[in-house]
Structures are given as structure tokens and as C-alpha cells.
Amino acid sequence: MSAESPKNVILLPQTNQLLSLYTIIRNKETQRSDFVFYSDRIIRLLVEEGLNQLPVEPKTVSTPTGEVFEGVKFLGKICGVSIIRAGESMEQGLRDCCRSVRLGKILIQRDEETALPKLYYEKLPEDIASRYVFLLDPMLATGGSAIMATEVLLSRGVKPERIFFLNLISNPEGISNYHKKFPDIKIVTGAVDRGLNESKHIVTGLGDFGDRYYCI
Template sequence: MASVPRTNGVQSPALGVGPSYRPEEEKPTATVSKSVPQENVHVLPQTPQLIALLTMIRDKDTQRADFIFYSNRIIRLLVEEGLNHLPVVAHTVTSPVGKDYVGVKFEGKICGVSIMRAGESMEQGLRECCRSVRIGKILIQRNEETSKPKLFYEKLPPDIHNRWVLLLDPMLATGGSAIMAVEVLKGKGVPEEHILFLNLIASPEGIENFAKKVPKVRVITAFVDQGLNEQNYIVPGLGDFGDRYFTL
């Protein structure tokens, strides 16, 4: 089995990745997401496709165009899974051959809220799944010395209190910015249980902190990483997501 780096003495899990019907000896060993005990956290299935996409965006030598392309594919997976957690009601339609089909439809309105600037990278993926969706923005920046978040700006739909909110931010490190964003939404009248937080990579520390402070918010993440280093950066992480997506 390949050796895996350690953070705070906790080893990331390494498993054979591939379809269940493949013999174990044919599956390459790869680092997969940690499991977490928090019931409000849903980690995407660690499929070969997802691990391959994450491998591409973690590579420091991946060029910006490829980083954007592969990140967008993961974002689409997150949005699709997030929509699975919204409430639905029974809905019957008639097919072109005159037969009834008993199905469902979404209940209530939704909107997206991106935590600027990295969260803005996830807006297009949401628009591709939800036509004409309204999107708000929150700007929270972290003090590099104290690692504490500070709110600088928010612009949200005036009826956001009547909507289900998909909160968008690709990285969850300490959880401070995401928690503050949830508090902003709650201050606008959004029930905590009406917020879904969509995230690419999280730290175990951030997940624990977030779940403790806002336990009714459901987290949809692609990967729970090894941990945080001394600078509170996610390890192994992928660097500064916003820089790699928008500028580098």
C-alpha cells in the first residue's frame, strides 16, 4: 500500500479505487475522503471519476484552463447532489401517449449565495442545473494573523427568507467564514435547516467546528482532507482555489 502523508498524527485512508465488480488486485490504491461522524455532513461517493478529477485539480502543475475544467465537473456533481436534498412533493403528469406518470416536483423556491470570491466559481454550475436561479453574494475575508473572519459586504435577494439557500464555497478550512455566512443568512430570516452548504474540499477541523456551531445546515462536500497545518491551510489541499481558478 502506498504511503500517505500524516497531519497531527492522523493518517488519511487509502483504498483500492474502482468498480465493485473489479478484483481488488486490479484497483489502484488512492487516498480517499475521511469519514466523519457528523450526521449533517454528506460526502460524495468516492468514485474513480471523482478521485481522478480531484487528482487533477490538486496537481500543482495543472494549468489554469484544465483546473477550471475539472473543477467545474466536480462543482456540477456537488450541485446535482445538493438538489437531491431539497424537499419534493407528489406531482402527476400525462405523457405524450396519454398515460399518467406519478412523479415529484421541487417544493419551494431556491437561490444560491456565493462566499466571494472563490464561491463565485460555483455559480455557473448552479445556473446550469437551475435555470434563472437568483444568486446573492457575501464577502468575508480572513485575517491572516488571527485567522478570524470579517464581514465586508452582502447583497442578497430581498425574499431570501422564503427560499432554500445553496451556500457556495469550495474550501472549508477552519469553518469561520462559512459559519459567519450562515449567521448572515439567519439574520435575514433564513431558517438554518433551509441552508445547504456545497463545498469541494473540507478539513476535519472545519467540519467539526461548522457542525457544532450550525448543526442544522447540511454540508455536501466532495472530500474531507487530512487536516490543517500551522497556518490553518488544508493539507494536502490544492492551494488557493480562487487564485488558481480566476488568475493563475
């Protein structure tokens, strides 16, 4: 894991607790119920960190005893956009923090013939251009799908500085590919792994997140 975070990469504090959570979900011996539970815990931390990036504005409220409290309030509307299927695992974590948050979906799969990602489906909130967007995909490998998904968002009028890409595991190559295209988009990640192997899987990684979360 890299020691320093490059610009616009927000790495969760690498506490012992977080490392032990990652140890569980990386371990191939871990059963699905534990995998889901501990992934969900990390996702919750990622979502909280993502939400921390959002601006607030001053707000004065009065307390039940009529005293005045100078506080702040959330500013702007948000929505989540998950990349089907693995990204959907992160929707509940976002809903746990923002109850009725709008959720968009994008399906991107690798074309068997060209080996390039291909957009199959998108369903996004009408007013997405006026919202902060949390792009959800647990694994940032080469960044191919995320780049394509982000292009969809930008084509719908979302401003780059209003997009936050949340993932559990990234790697330097994926981050660099993504930031070459979108230097202003913040990546919120829990782990920056060593790199990619010849079949473009993240090393260390944890295997196929979607399979482990939904099937195996």
C-alpha cells in the same frame, strides 16, 4: 480522508472517477484551463448532490398520449449565495442545473489587524427567508468565513434546515467548528482532507482555489 461521514455531512461517493478529478485539480502542475474545467465538473456533481437533498411533492401529469403518470415535482424556491471570490466559481455550476436561479453574494475577508473574518459586503434576494439556500465556497478550512456567512443568512430569517453548504474540499476540524455552531445545516462536500497545517491551510488541499481558478 475520513472513512465515515459524520451526521449532516454528505460526502460524494468516492468513485475512481472523482478521485482522478481531484488528482488533477490538486496537482500543482495542472494549468489553469484544466483546473477550471475539472473543478467545474466536480462542482456540477456537488450541485446535483445538493439538489438531491431538496424535497419534492407528488404530481400527476398526463403524457402526450393522455396516459396518466404519477410523478413528483420540485418543491420550494432556491437561491445560491456565494462567498466572494472563490465561491463565485460555483455559480455557473448551479445555473447549469437551475437556469434562472437567484444568486446572492457575500464578501468576507480576514481583517489584517485582528486576523478574524470581517463582513465587507452582502447582497441577498429580498425573499431569501422563504427559499432553500445553497451556500457556495469551495474550501472549508477553519470554517470562519462560512460561519460568518451563515450567520448573515440566519439573521435574514433563513431556517438552518433549509441551508446547504457546498464545498469541494473540507476537513474534520472545519466541519466540527461549523457544526458546533450549526448542527442542523447539511454540508455537501466532495472530499474530507486530513486537517489543517499551522498556517490553517487544508492538508492535502490544493493551494488557493480562487487564485488557481481566476488568476494563476
